[in-house]
Amino acid sequence: MKHHKPTHECGVFAVFGHPNAAVLTYYGLFALQHRGQESAGIVTATGPNTPFVRHVDMGLVSQVFKAEDLDRLKGTRAIGHVRYSTTGSSTLLNAQPLMFSTGRGQIAIGHNGNLVNAAVLRDELERRGSIFQTTVDSEIILHLLAQPNGTSSVLAGLRRIQGAYSLVIMGEREIIGVRDPFGFRPLSLGKLEGAWVLSSETCAFDLIHAEFVREIEPGEVVIIDENGVRSEFPFRQERRAFCMFEYVYFARPDSIISDINVARVRTAMGRELARLHPVEADLVVPVPDSGNYAALGFAEELNIPYNHAFVRNHYIGRTFLQPTQLIRDFNVRVKLNLIKEAVHGKRVVVVDDSIVRGTTARARVVNLREAGAKEVHMRISCPPHRHACHYGIDFPDPEKLIANQHTLEKIRDYLGADSIGYLDVPGMVRATGQDESKFCLACFNGKYPVPVDPNVDKFIMERRANRS
């Protein structure tokens, strides 16, 4: 029995002290939608001893909240969450924020990241009598927070969890923001008309005209209540390990992370890539939109013309029907169409942020070939993905990662490209202007900042299977 499935990329948002807390959170989630399209939710509160109000549902933010839902979400405090999952097993039950009643009153939580000791904690909690309704890590965290450990129990609870987590927690009197000691996932603090705002990315501040105050530090616990904002640093200090893949792909280009704009980093990655793997060509085309900035940097560095030869269909949600009588590569083609005459007879460099399985990249190359491109050179603005992510990004199993299984030459061959070039780790790091030691690079180099002992989890799962 599969009791527990890791959660994946998500976005969190929170408001403290604004008459329209729910509406602001609705806007904020809108701006964070790229971090999770599967479900969305908001929990609001008015103050101690008044019931929290919760509305969560499957779907995009624009589908989940109707006018009457926002009307029902009364209160001056709110936390919100968007959740991403590629799997079908995800259900309404697992949608966040979760909300429970505990010995300390009501509590709600939204979580972005992934706990590496989830199975151990859950097993321990169940043995002590806890019962679980969902399969998301947030519920484990809530159980820990509710344990009767004396006064500073929230901090005690938090110290038990390991892995990646940016959390927003709403209690009866306060909203708490937490970033794990490694700082895997982003979390920032903003200010708007006397109210405080927390958001996974700064692009959400822009939308609501909030002022970006600062990033929450790795290992920082920010407590916002009627008295203002204060911080605690309850964790042992750890090395930094910000997820490099946020810069490469995941974050929105208009966000600022560690004082650097994401688009700027991506453009710099494109330049580094051009220097590492230059090529003589007539045209650089991005795979939009994730490849746009790197492609532009690449084109500028080598002074090759740039063009939007791939046209992105504006109406691609994640929910279109894939009829059984499927047109060959429909789901790849429907998203992007190629302007054939733009590439016909040309030597084309196609730039994307990353290659995972390789199937989409291959379809793009076939596309270009069919359109008459004379040469096709694939350039990727990060190093090959060879390892699993245990910190909240949902890659396929390593054996499905093309770079885990094959040499570069084999990959080039499979894609049908004339040449292939990946950015290397030093170049990628250079593009950020920061030190390599600040980053998690595990999916690229296999060095995991927080150890994951697969045996522990396996042992627990087996015990469970035999238990009943």
Next chain:
Amino acid sequence: MKHHKPTHECGVFAVFGHPNAAVLTYYGLFALQHRGQESAGIVTATGPNTPFVRHVDMGLVSQVFKAEDLDRLKGTRAIGHVRYSTTGSSTLLNAQPLMFSTGRGQIAIGHNGNLVNAAVLRDELERRGSIFQTTVDSEIILHLLAQPNGTSSVLAGLRRIQGAYSLVIMGEREIIGVRDPFGFRPLSLGKLEGAWVLSSETCAFDLIHAEFVREIEPGEVVIIDENGVRSEFPFRQERRAFCMFEYVYFARPDSIISDINVARVRTAMGRELARLHPVEADLVVPVPDSGNYAALGFAEELNIPYNHAFVRNHYIGRTFLQPTQLIRDFNVRVKLNLIKEAVHGKRVVVVDDSIVRGTTARARVVNLREAGAKEVHMRISCPPHRHACHYGIDFPDPEKLIANQHTLEKIRDYLGADSIGYLDVPGMVRATGQDESKFCLACFNGKYPVPVDPNVDKFIMERRANRS
């Protein structure tokens, strides 16, 4: 903050060992629909270490389950639940059966009744670190069952709860039926093609052609697993206290309880009522459908003609819109219309099962008067309701019970009837053919079989309010 709202009348059903467990449960809930129209749910299982499947939603059984839902509910075991609530605060979250994962594996539960020590238990559990997502008693029971109390922990958990409860519980290896030691709510065992069936009422067995085996005893815990059915009696023996109001009103007339058909009891109540409060009249009319059998008994006893002068609209659900531009007494009239000429110029006895607030009864009398009835005699087939029920029937607050506030003469006057007559406790008991000591009669006589200490609960609630 209102953390906890008592649950009310419900119906439970279970199947063990049938290839179509979900479909049978669907049928069973259909037959138990009168016990709860607010939400319906089914949880199925295939055996140990395979995931339980759950489908619950707000609405009638016919609305909640679509073909694909029943298809998804795979397994040879199932428990089902229909839930009733008059309040708007009831939500999907509280719909049953509840399903959780615990240290002993998955567990699901459906509950009919009301715990009198819910607040105490919940408070204690929360202080020990339990967190609650719903406000229904079932979640408390699940937490108790999940506590690490050694071997016979299910029984240990059950011993902690006080009040009225007929439960169906599904674990990884078995289905358990429990009836509280007082036997407040009904629960019966049936058999169908080698499968075992549990149901709140026997009318559900008729629908699925199951054989009615026997009633579960008060205080009995029936465990059904691959080895068959066995019973435990883990509770201290208590006096019997079957809810008399099930006979009077709640149960379906075609059910059998304590070996007596409910319609027969109701007819006998009508006869007793006729003997106690005879009247010279031209016509007996029931308030359909709950007054039908008593009216018939009354008419036969006094040899007065009987007629269906009130016509019941077949399409009355609980969900029709009540436009703001409301027609006077629309919601009363829409359910029953009076055939005026049937009562015009006649001395009419109108028989109903009970009077709660008095507003509906009054509307009926007004109706009869307007139609030209010469005399209107109100007869009620149970004694006046003067006290609250703490065991799962959702009466209004005592101060809203008309008989709690007013003398018989005042009630007659308010209703505008020429005479009024309630059945008395001895007559009501006689109609059942059983001994008075077997029954709970608390809402009639104020003698509560299980004590309810309002102070305890009040104390806890206050502590909670101050806590955070």
Next chain:
Amino acid sequence: MKHHKPTHECGVFAVFGHPNAAVLTYYGLFALQHRGQESAGIVTATGPNTPFVRHVDMGLVSQVFKAEDLDRLKGTRAIGHVRYSTTGSSTLLNAQPLMFSTGRGQIAIGHNGNLVNAAVLRDELERRGSIFQTTVDSEIILHLLAQPNGTSSVLAGLRRIQGAYSLVIMGEREIIGVRDPFGFRPLSLGKLEGAWVLSSETCAFDLIHAEFVREIEPGEVVIIDENGVRSEFPFRQERRAFCMFEYVYFARPDSIISDINVARVRTAMGRELARLHPVEADLVVPVPDSGNYAALGFAEELNIPYNHAFVRNHYIGRTFLQPTQLIRDFNVRVKLNLIKEAVHGKRVVVVDDSIVRGTTARARVVNLREAGAKEVHMRISCPPHRHACHYGIDFPDPEKLIANQHTLEKIRDYLGADSIGYLDVPGMVRATGQDESKFCLACFNGKYPVPVDPNVDKFIMERRANRS
């Protein structure tokens, strides 16, 4: 190609001159719900040159109209419609009232009945260039009303149609009620606070506290506008032919038709039946609810005890799921359950209004036998159904009518009853207190008041099939 499917039983309602026209119509349709459960609709208007508002949908009245729908239905005039269809092909497109724009302005129509010359009219209209979007007769009538025939064109249009029709029509300046010259279907006029009301049945007046003024005459066209009510009689006079089956089964028992209450007629039918086919028995049980009054009359006439041995499930809509893994006779059993002990060992007379295919009646007899009834005597309060209805009641094809195919003895044998007795035509007519010449009795005796030439229709349909 099946261009045209006859429409079937429906209910119509209209209000002229009331600020809450839509709400009143909503109530009215609620009371007429038994005449059609498939779709419901309302069209409202405020006066000339303002747009009509329409809301129609599949489902019961309670499902079709939400608060915001009624809010949108502004105006002091309204017509409403409930539609019945047993076939799956019925769709939203065919839901009424229909609403069109014509050379005379906007027009909306609701129709109860069936045109016998629909195919001829439609063919003629299509040849003249009309185009049709629905397959309901109402659209044909609207086309006729819109033809440019000079001044009195509405009446000219109406003169072209043949068959059964009670219509409510809303134009820009008036509401028109029409009853066909034979008077097949009921239609009555009421009054409420200065507003005028039209309804298929009088039971709808009771619900809204409207005063029943009079029945619309066969062949009468009632025009209600700002100046009041006036009548025209544009049709050649015809014999009367009120549908007897309205008294027997279709109309609600609390309605008044031709100055007689329907329940009274049904009770009298039961008495006539008792005189025609008396039997020595211990118990009379109705098949509820359509058999209730006849059963009561039967029981009283022969002085046999009466009991509600069949219990009707209150939650039977027409929409419950019939799982593929079907329990034997589920759809028959789920509606009524038998109280076995009420009939065990007894000689039972079971009374219903009519037998169509015989399958349901047979299931009831099997039920009674299984419960241990010593004898089962089937009594039916109308004569055997041997012929099709072409005037708006949806019987199965004649070859599926059990009485069309088999002798009484064969029917009795098939049902498994000890005896069977149908009421005869004279007794049925006597029960109404009216003259036989006033009625359509075609489905009983094959004498069709309005001729139906099947060849004409067949010819047209064939021409169509070959046409394109």
Next chain:
Amino acid sequence: MKHHKPTHECGVFAVFGHPNAAVLTYYGLFALQHRGQESAGIVTATGPNTPFVRHVDMGLVSQVFKAEDLDRLKGTRAIGHVRYSTTGSSTLLNAQPLMFSTGRGQIAIGHNGNLVNAAVLRDELERRGSIFQTTVDSEIILHLLAQPNGTSSVLAGLRRIQGAYSLVIMGEREIIGVRDPFGFRPLSLGKLEGAWVLSSETCAFDLIHAEFVREIEPGEVVIIDENGVRSEFPFRQERRAFCMFEYVYFARPDSIISDINVARVRTAMGRELARLHPVEADLVVPVPDSGNYAALGFAEELNIPYNHAFVRNHYIGRTFLQPTQLIRDFNVRVKLNLIKEAVHGKRVVVVDDSIVRGTTARARVVNLREAGAKEVHMRISCPPHRHACHYGIDFPDPEKLIANQHTLEKIRDYLGADSIGYLDVPGMVRATGQDESKFCLACFNGKYPVPVDPNVDKFIMERRANRS
């Protein structure tokens, strides 16, 4: 009363002779989604004398069609439609394709364009007895096609209509494609595995791997049936008047119109614009996505760096909620966010395709200013819009067009830009490589290829208002 509202931009698609006609049409509509996001529909047919199947609903293609809908849409022929409307009054009733039954059998139609003599035709038809259910031009066309005018009646009907129309019509035996004699709207023919395909734009062929055969000629009627494709040219020859705005904005950049790729035309417009209104600047930024190609052309021509400083939110549908507590310019900001540091301290040229009201353009300039741009130069890749479009593009009323009301200097001032430059007509035409005489340029220069006599329509509307 507003009987008639002009229809606006739409997309049409058709398939003849493919086993998966509905699925191909579904794909085709997906690729045409930018031409209409309000409703979508498909009608399929199997051959003569079998019923057409229709599924239409409000919403995007991905929302309208579920797997079961496509399953129901059986047949080897299909026509599809996407419809755009900015107004709230648009309803399901008006969704296309329309489907009716006529004297010639079933017929369905999808229409892109706008008739200029719709009111006259409708008035005439209504006077002859036609009745209308919708307010879309397609119903008028169907009525005309259904008139009994002798043999070549489809062509006779088509000759009556004036204005812009690209039509797909499905009869019982054939699919017909029509392009009005002026050729306002695009329509192309494609081929796929022996089946024929019609589409508003060629980008839909790419998606389904269909081969682009040729454009339908202005004034051509293409009839596709079992015998293949044949053409008729029933109209008087007219001057060409292809809508220039399709090149500028409406069509997808990957489509080919008149043998030229749309993106290429747009890039050339950007170059022309750069030559006409050069500027010294540090950065060119497009208003994505409609400004992308022109911006690129502009940047290349003047050799100024280009960057995606505006980031487009991928999840902007047309259906997001705009809470009443609206954040200033939310609906403008939510679509695009600006990367502030990318423009800070720079002289920025911002390029968009067109300015209508000016409010959005102004918000972009404010955005750039707030981000610290040193100079903001607005460049527009078409001439100022000063006149209404009567041929199917839904501009606001002329008095709301900023260029209709104000001088260039006033516009610049209102926008807050340092300079403003529009492309001129000659440059725009040059960018297409075609002759000016081939185009409709009415919204730019006020020269209407097909006269619109507002008096005629006004007269009819008044007569209507007085009629009833």
